Amino acid sequence: MRLRTVLAALLLCVGGWAAPAALAGVDAEASKACVECHDAEDLSDSSRHAHSHPTDARTPGCTTCHGPSPGHVKKPAGAPKQLPPDITYGKKTASPVAVRNAVCTSCHSKETKRMLWAGSQHEAADIACNNCHQNHTNTDKALARATETELCYGCHKEQRTQLARPSHHPIPEGKMACRDCHNVHGSAGPKLAKKDSTNDTCYSCHAEKRGPFVHPHEPATQDCASCHNPHGSTVQAMLKARPPMLCMQCHTPHVTGGVGAVGGQPGVFTAPRVGVPPAVGPNTGGRNVVNTWQGRACSNCHTQVHGSNNPATTNPTPQFLFR
Template sequence: MRITAWMAALAVSLLACTGWARAEAEPTGAAFCVTCHDSDDLPDMSRSAHAASKDARVPDCISCHGPSEAHAHKPKDAKTQPKPDRMFSKALAMPAHESSAVCQTCHEKDAKRALWNGSQHHSADVACNSCHKIHTNNDRALAKASQTELCYACHKEQRAQLNKPSHHPVPEGKMSCSDCHNVHGSMGPKLAKRDSTNATCYSCHAEKRGPFVHQHEPVSEDCASCHNPHGSTVQAMLKSRPPMLCQQCHTPHVAGGVGAVGGQPGVFTPLQPGQPALIGGTSSGKNVVNLWQGRSCMNCHTQVHGSNNPSVSNPTPHLMLR
């Protein structure tokens, strides 16, 4: 009986040293991190793509913050807990290029981020974590409703323009900055999503694409020659009101004997002090003020983006009349 009892005690001891010990083994990786960093000091990120997962393809705490052995196991001679190997908070953040390089280990494979290096944001030392928040379920940079306010934090001039009467429906939430811009790098100007301003505009305004039989050169060169895409006080987001806008390139009708100042029959200049009225029931004329009212040049030249009129006679199609 004594031998049987001794063997039973030995078996219990062996189980304690093997199975029980394995059950109480220290967790590794992100599982060890969350033993300290729980919901009390970290926001909920359970639905985030960066949340802890058993899938080996999903990054965990160590993927971004490094092994951080000294942080995980405080050395005996350390007075305070050492920080992780890589920090992203503003007070202890790494340089922008180093911080972004950590993100690029996973995200550089996406074609939308292939031109990040050398882009305007990269050159301005804007790091990924300057805009993106990792420890959250809802990244404001990815949501159309909050993305614009994030961009406004730096682009204050565009905030003012988008609050002007004529603007794209960005403040209304129907568009966001990323509809036109690729913030991670682009071959186009101003980080436009396409290779040119026009190609970006044509993705929505296809009716202006052409080609037309009679092209309007500024239109085919750059839409921004006439339009301010973020907003303007002039209808259709024009940079200035016609005819002042048109006359930045076109000589007024006066040059060819056309118009009031040029002496065109039936068109009269504004009255001078003491001058009798030139317009009456029999004059068949019209006051020059009419040329400066409404849409001005576009009262007649309606096809300012280009004309497909094949006619070679009146109305002369290259004048964009119809």
């Protein structure tokens, strides 16, 4: 009965007390007839849903979304049963996605977060609004941060796997949600990123990586995803590969004084033997395969991988991102 009371108040609002211009063509009487059959017995309580505020002039009625549906309100003569509503939203609905989405966008297209829905990846994939959203309930999973991620996992199973890896953003822990980086209703950026680029989206939290730097690292200024997997990785810092292998995807590995596995020597530094000169000598600067390949590898020396503000022109050479 509670739902019936809420719907009745809702429909009185639509019926003429505060009907907005967008609802001028709504058949209020047809909407009022809906609550005669559809009550708490077959619809869950939606009294706290955003569409259930009778004092808000923008509140829709039944026919706003489902159409007048005269054949559903009253069984046509000779018909074996009542016809379905003009527009339905169930899993087995015959209403096309474009028709269902047009109902939602008739009110929501002017909102800034949804202005780029047309042509977006989800719209192009024929995703309907009701694939993610529920109206006749107080627990719309898409609107709650605690349940939003699990909803996205329903389609994005690869991202579920990535976020289960050891190094990941704290989304499984509930400290972040998909919406913190993505605008699912459309974006000018790649992969529905909230900002116009991947980097600008990352800088929302990682402002210290923005720069500007006197000596920037070009890949870091172009696309953070060149080195990082933003959903998760088996390598620390969500890197796509462990250094130095990651670095060597762009940089030719250098050999210091002939020292190192890349110089044709064994991959482990050995102590000098009689008659064999030490591998580390005056020409190697103390560098060997240990600090080239182990530990943090390249970043043992090149610590400022995002960019350096080193003002020196020599010692150390600033463009090498030593400090």
